[in-house]
Amino acid sequence: MSRARAVGVDIGTSGVRASALAGDGAVVGRASAAMATFGDPRAPEAWRSAFEAALGGLARACDLSSVAAVAVDGTSGTVLAVDADGTPIGPASMYDEPCPDAAIVAAVDAAAPQASAARGRTSGLARVLLMQGRPGVRQVLHQADWIAGLLSGRFGVSDANNALKTGYDPVAERWPDWIVRAGADCAKLPVVKRPGEPIGAVGPHGVALGLPPSAIVCAGTTDGCASFLATGAAETGDGVTALGSTLVVKLLCDHPISAPQYGIYSHRIGDRWLAGGASNAGGRVIAHLFPKERLDVLTAALKPDEPTGLHYYPLLAPGERFPIADPALPPRLGPRPADEARFFQAVLEGLAEVEALGYSRLAELGAPPLLSIRTVGGGASNAGWTRIRQRITGARMLPALSEDACDGVARLALKSLPGPSGRRN
Numbered sequence: 001m002s003r004a005r006a007v008g009v010d011i012g013t014s015g016v017r018a019s020a021l022a023g024d025g026a027v028v029g030r031a032s033a034a035m036a037t038f039g040d041p042r043a044p045e046a047w048r049s050a051f052e053a054a055l056g057g058l059a060r061a062c063d064l065s066s067v068a069a070v071a072v073d074g075t076s077g078t079v080l081a082v083d084a085d086g087t088p089i090g091p092a093s094m095y096d097e098p099c100p101d102a103a104i105v106a107a108v109d110a111a112a113p114q115a116s117a118a119r120g121r122t123s124g125l126a127r128v129l130l131m132q133g134r135p136g137v138r139q140v141l142h143q144a145d146w147i148a149g150l151l152s153g154r155f156g157v158s159d160a161n162n163a164l165k166t167g168y169d170p171v172a173e174r175w176p177d178w179i180v181r182a183g184a185d186c187a188k189l190p191v192v193k194r195p196g197e198p199i200g201a202v203g204p205h206g207v208a209l210g211l212p213p214s215a216i217v218c219a220g221t222t223d224g225c226a227s228f229l230a231t232g233a234a235e236t237g238d239g240v241t242a243l244g245s246t247l248v249v250k251l252l253c254d255h256p257i258s259a260p261q262y263g264i265y266s267h268r269i270g271d272r273w274l275a276g277g278a279s280n281a282g283g284r285v286i287a288h289l290f291p292k293e294r295l296d297v298l299t300a301a302l303k304p305d306e307p308t309g310l311h312y313y314p315l316l317a318p319g320e321r322f323p324i325a326d327p328a329l330p331p332r333l334g335p336r337p338a339d340e341a342r343f344f345q346a347v348l349e350g351l352a353e354v355e356a357l358g359y360s361r362l363a364e365l366g367a368p369p370l371l372s373i374r375t376v377g378g379g380a381s382n383a384g385w386t387r388i389r390q391r392i393t394g395a396r397m398l399p400a401l402s403e404d405a406c407d408g409v410a411r412l413a414l415k416s417l418p419g420p421s422g423r424r425n
Contacts, residue, residue: 003063004028005417007070007211008410009051010226011143014041016050018058019406020067021414027407031057044080044088044146051147052209059210067215069413070151070206071196073405074144076222077124077165081131082146084138086155090131092143099126104183108167111182115258117165117265118179124165125179132188139188142166144220152217153203158190159219161267168192170268171256193219194268196416218416223405224250225267227376228274230408232401236272237371239395241355243379245284249358250276253367262322262361270415275362277322281354283378285314289333290344301341302384304391308342310335312350323354323361348385352392359393374400 004020014036020029033053035041058064077095080088098121099105108126112118118125128140139155142162149155160170166189167179173194175186193199195218202215221229228240228250235252242248256266257275266273290298313320315331332350337343359370373395379385380400390397402408 003066005066005068006410006414007055007058007064007067008226008406008408008413009055009070009072009147010223010404010406010409011047011051011072011074011147012223012405013075016047016054017404017406018054019404019410020058020062020064021407021410023414025411025414027402029058029062030404030406031055031061033057042092042094044092047143047147048150051150055209055211064210065212067211069216069218069416070202070211071218071409071413071416072144072148072151072220073223073226073409074142074147074162074220076162076224077122078143079124079127079131079140079166080143080146081134081137081140082155083136086146086149088146089137090134093127093131095124096122097127098122099130101126101130104129108182111178112167113178115260115265116167118167119260125167125182125184128166128189129183132185137188139190141190144222145190148199148217148220151202151206151211152200153205154200154217156190157199157219158192159195159221160192161195161221161225163190163192164265164267170266194270195219195221195225196270196412198416216416218413220409221412222267225269225274226405226408226412227403228252228408229269229411230400230402230404231374231376232398233372233374235371237368239359239370239373240400241373241375241389243283243351243375243377246282247279247351247354247358248276249355249362250274251359251362251367251370255366257362257365257367259365261325264322264362264365275367277358277361279322279354279358280316280320281314281351285316285351286347288316289347294340298341298344299382299384302345302348302388304384304387307391308337308346308349310337310346310349311353312346313354314347314350323358345388348388349392352385352389355389356393359395370395372396372398374398376400376403
């Protein structure tokens with residue numbers, strides 16, 4: 001059995017995945033567990049049971065005795081209240097749940113700067129304010145914080161990425177004064193570390209799950225940041241495009257980029273920053289326009305080096321957020337050629353033009369030049385579309401090492417370990 005040096009745990013919306021990496025970054029084991037097996041996927045006890053099952057499976061898949069670091073990622077904005085022992089008090093609040101108290105949302109919006117990621121009905125901070133007054137609450141934590149606390153026995157530590165939507169200032173590296181004006185009890189907010197910084201040694205619970213007591217639990221990150229890290233993107237100017245139901249671009253920058261009108265904010269990754277935006281265009285437009293059983297035939301008919309010149313903007317309904325901020329922007333899917341294959345190619349070209357405009361928009365806002373693009377999501381395997389995208393964006397298309405967030409957060413843990421010089425990698 002291969003020996004692992006770092007472990008990453010991804011707490012997803014439907015399950016938990018765990019990954020183990022050797023010292024050279026090679027994946028030596030993976031395991032997973034579905035939330036539904038253990039009850040309500042929105043309940044902390046289901047997270048805990050699925051986490052324990054996944055880590056137990058990983059211990060059976062590879063040798064964890066040499067693990068030196070472990071980190072956890074979770075869904076961005078998911079929060080729960082706990083007592084002094086880390087026991088949840090009341091239900092958790094998921095990343096996509098609007099705060100039901102309009103007065104709290106209004107208080108946050110009034111106090112928060114326009115560029116803050118804590119604004120809006122799904123504000124993580126608003127839901128923290130809703131929970132902090134429950135009887136017996138010692139702290140309000142993010143999902144990844146709590147699972148890391150189970151591993152280390154130290155509750156009350158977060159990371160700058162998960163804390164961003166709760167109002168944390170990653171530039172000043174502190175909880176800002178305005179969150180007190182919004183109503184926050186700062187004594188119930190976690191201490192925040194940079195992703196990858198050590199929290200403490202693995203505690204009894206982590207040892208019982210197969211980790212050595214010498215291993216260090218590191219501050220984690222969000223699932224989105226972990227997915228970026230999983231691809232292998234690591235240099236300033238490296239981009240990652242997610243071709244899922246929506247089109248999302250992310251770029252590693254040497255300074256933070258903030259543009260709330262486009263929904264852009266930046267996560268700290270070491271000494272660099274991950275900025276990005278999400279378009280309303282994407283794969284769901286393809287699914288709406290073309291039968292699934294026709295996609296292979298249409299893909300085979302692509303002529304990537306012969307542009308259609310139709311310049312579509314593929315939306316299902318009016319309205320766009322990024323790279324164009326216009327709630328009334330109409331879809332542009334005409335004129336429609338009689339040839340279905342040509343229409344299909346024009347839609348793919350339109351999505352590639354949206355992608356290119358996304359990276360150009362980031363450059364206009366001060367981002368560094370785009371050097372390369374790695375791709376994740378359902379469209380990543382379409383070679384013809386990749387050639388179209390390369391032609392339109394002008395960027396090098398590089399293979400993604402992985403699309404699994406658990407691999408990315410394991411890479412974060414591995415990078416925290418000292419190299420030959422004794423300094424962190």
